Amino acid sequence: MRLLLRCFSLLVLPGALTILLFNAPPPGKVAAQQPTGSIPTVTSTPVGRYVTVTYTEQINIRSGPSTYFYPAVGVLLVGETAPAIGRSPGGEWIQIRYPGIPGDVGWVYAPYVSLSPGPNLPIVEPPPTPTPITTPTIDPTLAAAFLPQYTPTRLPTFTPPPPLAVPTYENPDTRAAGMPMGLVITLLALIGGLGSLISFLRGR
Numbered sequence: 482m483r484l485l486l487r488c489f490s491l492l493v494l495p496g497a498l499t500i501l502l503f504n505a506p507p508p509g510k511v512a513a514q515q516p517t518g519s520i521p522t523v524t525s526t527p528v529g530r531y532v533t534v535t536y537t538e539q540i541n542i543r544s545g546p547s548t549y550f551y552p553a554v555g556v557l558l559v560g561e562t563a564p565a566i567g568r569s570p571g572g573e574w575i576q577i578r579y580p581g582i583p584g585d586v587g588w589v590y591a592p593y594v595s596l597s598p599g600p601n602l603p604i605v606e607p608p609p610t611p612t613p614i615t616t617p618t619i620d621p622t623l624a625a626a627f628l629p630q631y632t633p634t635r636l637p638t639f640t641p642p643p644p645l646a647v648p649t650y651e652n653p654d655t656r657a658a659g660m661p662m663g664l665v666i667t668l669l670a671l672i673g674g675l676g677s678l679i680s681f682l683r684g685r
Contacts (some may be wrong), residue, residue: 530602531563532575532594540561540594542587546574550610555581557589563598567605576605 534540534557545551546569557563563577566586579587596602613663 530576530596530598531562532565532589532596533562533591534560535595536593540579540589542579542582542589544583544587545607545610546571546576547607547610548590551588551608552611554587555579557594563589565602568602568605575602577586609647 506521537559539556539558541548541553542555543551544554563579566576566578566593568575568587572573573591575591575596576588578585640678
């Protein structure tokens with residue numbers, strides 16, 4: 482009996498399993514679940530005019546078109562670009578978009594940058610100048626330590642000098658009384674000549 486069961490299990494069971502495998506229905510295809518929401522489309526805004534730093538060093542971004550009335554709020558490095566929005570009434574400053582500062586806009590000095598694709602920008606009125614938080618005052622005690630103190634003194638009374646006495650000289654009479662000087666010279670010449678003649682004759 483056991484032998485018959487063993488033979489039955491060896492012959493019948495493999496065939497039955499083979500028939501079941503070949504006659505089994507194919508598995509159905511499972512469709513993936515499709516999303517029901519709409520996928521947002523990313524659109525890029527076309528790039529307009531922009532500035533490029535052409536200065537040899539980094540430049541300051543100011544809150545207004547002036548280096549004196551408006552403080553620096555950021556910097557642009559050499560070769561860095563930023564979108565251009567407008568220009569000052571004189572054209573010396575260009576307003577750019579710079580996120581991260583108040584209003585997300587700033588001003589750069591036009592000679593330090595190049596504008597592309599062209600200089601046609603709308604004129605933008607400058608913002609109001611910032612009001613200083615405190616008014617600077619000078620401590621008078623501290624100022625007195627550095628400023629010399631002078632005691633006013635009265636100058637001595639001016640005494641005019643005595644009048645200057647200019648001496649006067651009388652013109653002497655150039656005419657000498659007596660013989661004329663020319664006659665005296667002539668007589669002396671004659672006397673000298675006679676002396677010379679006498680000496681010559683004695684020598685002979």
